[in-house]
Amino acid sequence: MWYMEAKSEILDKLKRNLLLWQGVKPAELARAEQIGLGVIEDAFPAKVFPRKAIHEFICLSPDQASATDGFIAGLLSVLMADGAACVWVGTRRRLFPSALAAFNVAADRIIFIDLQSEQEVLWVMEEALKCEGLAAVVAEVDGLSLVNSRRLQLAVEQHGIPGLIIRKDERRMASTVSTARWRISPLPSQDEEGLPGVGFPRWQVQLLKVRSGQPGSWILEWQGDGFAQLPASAHQITAQPFEKIG
16 A cells, blocks of 8 residues: 555664764765775674774673774774774773784874873773864773763764774673674684794674664674685685785
């Protein structure tokens, strides 16, 4: 019936408008802003990593925290490609700045801010998200309340700077309005044939929650200048890159 078709058309239009209000661009425009995550980006609306969004990274152990730092550094290599700076704020900084060079990120373009309390961390993050010219803001906290997540998401939507939150306490895992919730776990690397030492960083990447998208799990490897997706049997075979950042 004609009224059923009209109702369906109205619903489709509302869905498109909601995505636009959330900062998701139409597919043909958004794909030009992909950041090299390959099939993982297909899990997001318009098949692109949402920049006007809050992303939570859940770390339940020190090794997951280190893996998360590396994965975020890979993201920053793209987000900061135009020369913009990044703010990294927390109360117990673990990151060794010089290690960022392995992910093509210049440490002198990261503004590290070390504070005494998580309340201060969240306040500084909110204010930094309002600063024009930044590529991203990273914050390390134990917990994040619904109210604080709303404030941060509002700042992101108004100013378009992605907020990356590293959360380290599962017991304080309250509901939030974040667009995506990730868990990054380390996997054994594979030595390069004929070369000494360890291979490229490799991770199990879980997208636990994504608004208007599809959660999933993948194996990724950083291959010096970009991410590469690996098959499930990646511990036995060489990585096959799907796309390079560049």
